[in-house]
Amino acid sequence: MTEHYFTPRPQTPHEEAEFTAVLRGMEFRFRTDRAVFSRERVDPGTRLLVEAMRIGPADTVLDLGCGYGVLGIVAARLAPQGRVYMVDMNERAARLAEANAERNGVRNAEVRVGDGTGPLAGIRFDVILMNPPVRAGKAAVHRLVAEAGAALKPGGSLWVVIGNKQGAPSLKRHLGAVFRELEDVDRKGGYHVYRAQGWLGVPRDERIDANPGPK
Template sequence: MSEHYYSKETKTSSEERTWNFELLGHDFTFTTDNAVFSKREVDFGSRLMIEVFNEPGIGGDFLDLGCGYGPIGLSLAKSFENRHVFMVDVNSRALGLAKQNAAANHVKNVTIKESDRLDGIEGHKFASILTNPPIRAGKQVVHSMFEEAEEALLDEGELWVVIQKKQGAPSAKKKLEELFGHTEIVEKQKGYYILKAKKFD
C-alpha cells in the first residue's frame, strides 16, 4: 500500500527537521518529518485560515481535524487561551510531532489524540471545527469528514474549511450547503478558498 500523510502508520525513514515560524503574532518552533503534510513550512492554506479565523459567539472547545504536526491547533490554543483545543489525526508520526511541538511551545490547553476522522472523540461537541482536509484521500473521505463535523458541532457552532479551487472548492461548498443550508466564502487568495458553515438546529 502506498503511504500518505493521511495513512495511520508509515515506514518512510525518519528525518526530523526543526524550524521557526510566526503565526498570529506568536513565534513557534516546529519539528516536522518525512511523511507528514507540508514538512518544510506552514502551508499557505493553513496560514490563511488561521489568519482569517474568528472566534465564535458561543462557548465551547475547538477541534483541529487532521492536525498534522499541529500549526492550526497550536496557534489557536496560543491565541485563545480561554478555549481548549482538541487536535486529532490518523497519522501516528504526525501525532507524535504535534505532542512534541505542543511541549516545545509551552501550549497546555490542548488534547492531542489519534482519531480516524472523528471516531476517537465521539460524543464530544465543539464550538468551532477547523480542517485542511486530506484532498488526496478522495472526495468521499472529505465529504464524510464534513458530515461527521456537522454532527459534532454545538448549535451555532462553525465549521471552517480551507480548500483549493482546483482541488474541489466548488464541490466542497455545495456539500456544505447541503449539510448546513448556507456556506460563506470568508476569503479567496491564490486559488485557496476559506469556507465557513454555521450550524443551526
C-alpha cells in the same frame, strides 16, 4: 508504494526537520518529519485559514486532521480559557503535534490518534478547523464534513480551507447543501476559506418536506 500523509502507521524512514513561523503575530516553532503533510513550511492553505479563523477566548476547538499541529496550536493560544483537541490518523503526525504543543508552551490542548471524530465521542465543539485530506478522495472528505457537522455545538462553525485545483467549487456546493449557512470568508493564491454553520444532517435536495402542501 509512496505513503500519503493519511497513512496510519508510516514506514518511511524518519528525517526530522524544524522551522519557525510567525502566525497571528506570534512566533511558533514546529518540528516535522517525512510522511506528514507540508513538512518544510506552513502550507499556504493552512496559513490562510490560520489568519482567517475566528476563535473565542473560551472556545472548545477541534483541529480535525491536525498533522503536526499548526491549526490547533495557534487556536490554543487564541483560546487561553478554552480547550483544543487535535486528532490525526497518522500516528507520526499526532506524536509531532503533541511534541509541538509542548515546544510552544501550549497547555490547554491534547492530541488523540484516530480517524475523524471517533476518538472524541461525546465532545461538542464551538469551532472545528479542517484542511481536508483531498488526496484521500471526495468520499473521505465528505465523511469528515459529516462527522464535523454532527460534532458542532448549536451555533458552532466548521472552517475549511481548500484550493481551487483541489476541488474548492465542488466542496463549496457540498457544504452549501448540508449546512444552513455558508460564508466564503477569504481567498488568496487559489485557496478559499469557508465557514459553515447549522448542520442539516442530509443534503437539502434529499430532505423531505413534511408539509408539502397542495400540488
